[in-house]
Amino acid sequence: MDIIGQFPLFYFPEYGSAWMMGITGTIHILFSHTSVGAAMLFAFLAHKAYKENRSDYYPYMKKYGMFLLIFSYVLGSITGPGIWNTATAASPRGISALIHNFVWVWATEWVFFIYEVIGVFVLVYFIDRIDRKTHLKLTYTFALASVGTLALIIGIISFMMWPGTQAFYATGSASDAFFGINTFPHMFLRIGFMIMMSGVIGLVISSSMRKENEELSNELSRKMGYISIIGGFITLFFFIWYMGTLPENAHAVFAFSKDAIIQNRIILTLVFVAYFAIAIIKPRWINPVIASVMIGVILISGLWSGEKLRESMRKPYVAGQYIYSNQIISRDVPGKNIKSELPIIAEKGLLHLNPFVPARLKTITDENRKDAGELLAKMACSNCHSLEKTGVFRPLKDRLTGMDKEGIKSILYAMGEGAFSYMPTLKLPETEYDAIAEYFASLHY
Template sequence: MEYIGLYPLFYFPQIGSAWLMGITGAIHIMASHTSVGAALLFAFLAHKAYKEDRPELYDYMRKYGMFLLIFSYVVGSITGPGIWNTATVASPRGISALIHNFVWVWATEWVFFIVEVIGVFVLVYTIGKIDRKTHLKITYMFALASVSTLFLIIGIISFMMWPGSDVWYQTGSASDAFFGINTFPHMFIRIGFMIVMSAVAGFVIASNLKEMPLRMELTRKLSVIGLIGGFLILMSFLWYVQTLPQSALDLFHTVLWPLNGTSRIITVSIIAAYLLLAFALPRLITLPFATVMLVVVLVLGIWPGEKMRESMRKPYVAGRYVYSNQIIGRDVIGKNIKSEMAIIAEKGLLTVSPFIPERLRTITPENQLEAGKLIAKLACSNCHALEKGAAYRPLPDRFPGQDAATIEIVLNEVIATGVRSYIPPIKLPEHETKALAAWLATQN
């Protein structure tokens, strides 16, 4: 008996398990981006307060700091490991691939997390209780530690898209994986967004200040900072697109941009208009308005962008060698990793997966539909909901009114051959293809 390392499968009805990961991930990105951006802003404000002897800025920093503690260090610090949890549930082999390649990078990031968490408490609670020069040094250290967490995670996320060359597949070195072709443009996009977020969150705190001249001054300064961040995003995005793999570019040009392009242009325009308004008429940035806009910018700015990035990565989930359905799709010589495509095509998923009830390992007329459903879950449920008419990519809806024989032809001619670049080529033995087609024919 030979097994491949497929884990038991968790499936969340109607939306599919991968979307759970997307939701937790988006919440984390909102909090963590604001946190890093605010750390940079803190250093800037503390520098200004110290050099220009502006004690009123410390009061603003204390309020911003308390907001940050709740928003970023409650939500952000929990949803960070939360991404691991949900990613594990949805894509155990995807997260395992990242962990086993980058454990020391993550461990290094953890060192900075510790510095950051202790740092933020010391930074906020020692305002007015220690000398200002030492406090200024804490803000410098805090900003450096925060931005270092970005430097460390960005290479891992970029590797999920692709390393950009064949080098890593030959050497297996984390350095060749981490510093891929789109690591730096991706990094600058994130830095830009963090800067925008620090300004947009900063407006909320500034709008609550009683001293009007300070409120006007801070709102104006923050708007300039936000506009610089926005410009950085736009320039870096143009660079980033040039570093994507061809399949992602194809998907981007043929599907994603035609579908989402207009809404993205509108989003950018809304954010730019808001920042310009804050500069021109800072008085209009009131607490309710600033709070609503914070939510608007977070939701409009993050969810569609992250969704687009996740979609462009298809059909892979990590390093263009682990498919979204957890199957290893190519050899990685440097790590002695072998593709599992051939053994699945020869023996079938129900034979080589460890966690299959014995009675389903052999397909019979009696269990064919049950086996077909299980194959659909194993092969397709990471991207597709299995219920007809479900909210996200319902699989039965892809075969409207087709009978088993027609579906079998589609599975053999389209899915097994990999002609659709964003779907993993799923080549199964004949008996499993028939079982999958038979079950799909009962669902559409």
């Protein structure tokens, strides 16, 4: 029997599975980036506290550590597996590619992560029970482990955008997959962001300590302001470099919303520079409520839009520039013994090759054509477009408006080429094109 290695289709109506990924991912990034940023901040503060004999920093670190325990380590640990679950449902072959290429990198990352989780408990619990030098050393190793988790994950995530080196396709080697040209700008962009986040969260803690010690609270708020500004500028600098290391298809997608994105970044930069400047000049004006609201602003206008951008710039691929978002393998990867599925799909059709298509839809007839078309549309388009008329995710109702069957077919033929290169190539037997076009035409978008 001819078969391609597909998984059951996970169909998420109206919003699309990409939104589910985006929501889980954005929340997780807030927690995880905060934890790495805070680890670097702790190393800095513990160093200062030890060298300058500032024992008054310890209660701050303890309070921050307690906050971090819940905020990053409890919530982050819940949303981390959440990402695995969502991604496995939304893009099983994307996840499979990441596991098959990087299994030892993941394993190493988990070792660092376990160290981090134990480390945060140890640091909080023992902060006033062990001597300061030991505490300082522990803080350094905690920071190293945290940055280690980041560095490893970023290599993997950068591979999703593209391997960055052509050698990977021939060798299939993990290091060719890992050290792409955009891995390092991506890594430093995130490090900058983490530094900034550590300051933004730090402002919640420092401003909440005003009653206990006003002078210290102001001093720490000022410090957090400086740290955040430095982190923010590192982020901006590496963001610009990062954009220069993206593959061509990413720029094609970026071009759609370039002006809006640049405008958004400029406004965000101004708002946050003003906020950090206030923290430095008038720390008294910052209170825990304002500081918490600013975390929300970063979550929604910074992280959500940034992650959405990275996801959409990968189009038409989900990983390594050989797996399309709709789970079809589009090129040979000799180093991994992977073959493009486009030729066999063009010859035999998706319904025939996908083992999870119900028997009644395997062969298209006059009776089942629309149902077969609906299933094909879900398989081929729903990863990137809502099909429902009320759908919100790049909805097809706005893109196929008023088109008849022939018009729709001409788009299907052209996908993956020229002006439509941001979409996967869709080469199907004529009967399947017919079924999809008939289904869409029947919806009267």
